[in-house]
Amino acid sequence: MTKLETKGIVKFFKHDSHNLMALGGVDLEVEDGDFVCLVGPSGCGKSTFLRIIAGLEKPDEGEVIFDGKPVTTTGPERIMVFQEGALFPWLKVQDNVEFGLKMAGIPKEKRSQISKRYLDMMQLTKFADSFTFQLSTGMKQRVAIARALVMDPDVLLMDEPFAALDAQTRDLLLVEMQLIWEKTKKTILFVTHNVAEAAVLGTKVAVFSNRPSKIKKQIPVNFKRPRLAEDENLTGLQQEILAELRPEVKKSQ
Amino acid sequence: MNKITLAKKIAFYIILVILWQTISMSDIWPNNIFPSPYEVGEDLAYMASDGSLFFGIGTTILRLIVGLAIAIAGGIVLGVLMARIETINQTIGSLVLGLQSIPSIAWVPLAILWFGLTDTGIIFVTAIGAMFAVTINTYTGIKNIDPHYVEAARNMGAKGTQLITSVLLPAAFPYMISGFKQGWAFAWRGVIGAELLFSFLGLGFLLNVGRQLNDVSQVIAIMLVIMLIGMAVDGFIFKKIENKVMSRWGLR
Ligand SMILES: Nc1ncnc2c1ncn2[C@@H]1O[C@H](COP(=O)(O)OP(=O)(O)O)[C@@H](O)[C@H]1O
Ligand SMILES: [Mg+2]
Numbered sequence: 169m170t171k172l173e174t175k176g177i178v179k180f181f182k183h184d185s186h187n188l189m190a191l192g193g194v195d196l197e198v199e200d201g202d203f204v205c206l207v208g209p210s211g212c213g214k215s216t217f218l219r220i221i222a223g224l225e226k227p228d229e230g231e232v233i234f235d236g237k238p239v240t241t242t243g244p245e246r247i248m249v250f251q252e253g254a255l256f257p258w259l260k261v262q263d264n265v266e267f268g269l270k271m272a273g274i275p276k277e278k279r280s281q282i283s284k285r286y287l288d289m290m291q292l293t294k295f296a297d298s299f300t301f302q303l304s305t306g307m308k309q310r311v312a313i314a315r316a317l318v319m320d321p322d323v324l325l326m327d328e329p330f331a332a333l334d335a336q337t338r339d340l341l342l343v344e345m346q347l348i349w350e351k352t353k354k355t356i357l358f359v360t361h362n363v364a365e366a367a368v369l370g371t372k373v374a375v376f377s378n379r380p381s382k383i384k385k386q387i388p389v390n391f392k393r394p395r396l397a398e399d400e401n402l403t404g405l406q407q408e409i410l411a412e413l414r415p416e417v418k419k420s421q
Numbered sequence: 422m423n424k425i426t427l428a429k430k431i432a433f434y435i436i437l438v439i440l441w442q443t444i445s446m447s448d449i450w451p452n453n454i455f456p457s458p459y460e461v462g463e464d465l466a467y468m469a470s471d472g473s474l475f476f477g478i479g480t481t482i483l484r485l486i487v488g489l490a491i492a493i494a495g496g497i498v499l500g501v502l503m504a505r506i507e508t509i510n511q512t513i514g515s516l517v518l519g520l521q522s523i524p525s526i527a528w529v530p531l532a533i534l535w536f537g538l539t540d541t542g543i544i545f546v547t548a549i550g551a552m553f554a555v556t557i558n559t560y561t562g563i564k565n566i567d568p569h570y571v572e573a574a575r576n577m578g579a580k581g582t583q584l585i586t587s588v589l590l591p592a593a594f595p596y597m598i599s600g601f602k603q604g605w606a607f608a609w610r611g612v613i614g615a616e617l618l619f620s621f622l623g624l625g626f627l628l629n630v631g632r633q634l635n636d637v638s639q640v641i642a643i644m645l646v647i648m649l650i651g652m653a654v655d656g657f658i659f660k661k662i663e664n665k666v667m668s669r670w671g672l673r
Pocket of ligand 1: 181182190208209211214216217
């Protein structure tokens with residue numbers, strides 16, 4: 169079943185005198201439960217694409233169709249996890265995680281019941297009362313993921329969430345991310361510039377072309393899980409992705 | 422503060438008092454023009470024992486608190502409106518910058534004409550002198566918020582007043598604290614200045630009484646009190662809040 173579809177998404181940005189066409193008609197179809205990894209040259213519009221799906225930005229042309237209906241605004245069924253986490257430093261970890269529930273007017277007791285589950289899942293229970301400045305980068309990203317999962321979205325939109333992590337922490341989270349996906353059955357769109365990350369996580373890898381960007385190639389991934397970053401079976405796939413990506417990166421420079 | 426810094430400070434003030442005492446004992450100026458620290462201390466003790474000092478402090482602080490509270494509340498509302506509604510920024514915003522440049526004390530004649538020699542008049546001067554610093558800092562703070570905070574919040578369903586109170590204001594808080602600190606400084610100067618000119622109770626009034634009685638040591642005594650309260654508020658209250666905010670917001 170198609171969960172999410174984008175049809176001909178075009179986005180311009182004003183740059184001084186001229187209009188920059190960032191997205192040049194992006195078509196993507198995402199099945200329910202898909203884990204789609206999006207790779208592409210830096211600046212090709214991957215973040216913009218996710219923000220458009222989230223409803224945080226309006227496309228100049230094209231539409232986003234969710235469960236068969238076009239969407240134009242933000243909604244709790246499409247939740248983003250930002251590159252830097254964007255956690256609120258004035259809130260404790262638990263209150264960060266409960267933020268969306270609070271905005272929805274859910275009473276305190278109910279909120280802490282729900283958040284407890286996700287704090288457990290992300291191994292954050294010990295840190296529930298910490299402030300974000302007391303957390304490592306990896307912990308912060310866990311909080312960001314928990315904060316998104318609490319909303320129980322159908323689609324998680326993750327924008328390079330592991331880009332700032334050290335290698336060990338990333339490897340750990342790559343495994344956990346697969347478990348979370350299997351456990352929660354979420355549909356995930358995951359932007360990364362790391363080809364190995366895409367190969368480990370995705371059920372499908374979509375490669376963006378250089379600006380004005382389109383989806384150039386979609387590569388299905390069928391290895392069994394949990395996959396590890398150093399898995400030798402994935403090397404061929406990584407080469408395949410790189411072969412698509414490299415010319416686009418060249419053009420972008 | 423480490424021990425050496427503290428020792429230096431204490432030594433400095435001891436030397437200052439000794440120097441003061443020495444000059445006052447010499448025959449350069451008569452004692453009624455340049456009193457000794459002892460005489461100033463005596464005056465302070467006298468004003469403390471008959472209660473006039475504490476009544477003066479209490480009156481001034483009360484006016485300050487009320488004035489500053491009004492300034493903070495009004496300043497925040499105005500700052501938020503300016504940050505959220507461009508037309509308000511372009512119109513009222515330009516006026517705010519102008520009003521900000523008027524020294525608090527210049528509002529006194531207007532306050533006397535409007536409110537008479539009343540508490541309301543003094544509080545008006547205190548509040549109006551402090552408000553625009555809060556406004557400008559609130560505005561700047563909101564304009565400088567990391568856009569990811571706002572996007573994340575909107576994505577999680579925050580909008581309208583909820584977005585303002587649960588994201589914009591806390592995210593702008595480090596700036597707003599500077600606004601409160603500036604506001605307090607203006608309010609403190611404003612309230613003392615207004616009390617001097619209104620001559621209606623408070624520390625400023627006591628200064629004025631000292632002048633009318635030619636009592637230099639009372640004037641100096643009250644100035645010392647004004648300075649000490651100012652230092653205490655800056656050094657304890659604001660420093661504490663600032664340190665906490667800076668570390669929690671990850672700014673240091
Ligand atoms: N708000 C904006 N205003 C102007 N240009 C923008 C804006 N957001 C993104 N861009 C431009 O659009 C292009 C795509 O940006 P982005 O989506 O962040 O790319 P990516 O995430 O793939 O690195 C970049 O060239 C960027 O400079
Ligand atoms: Mg990006």
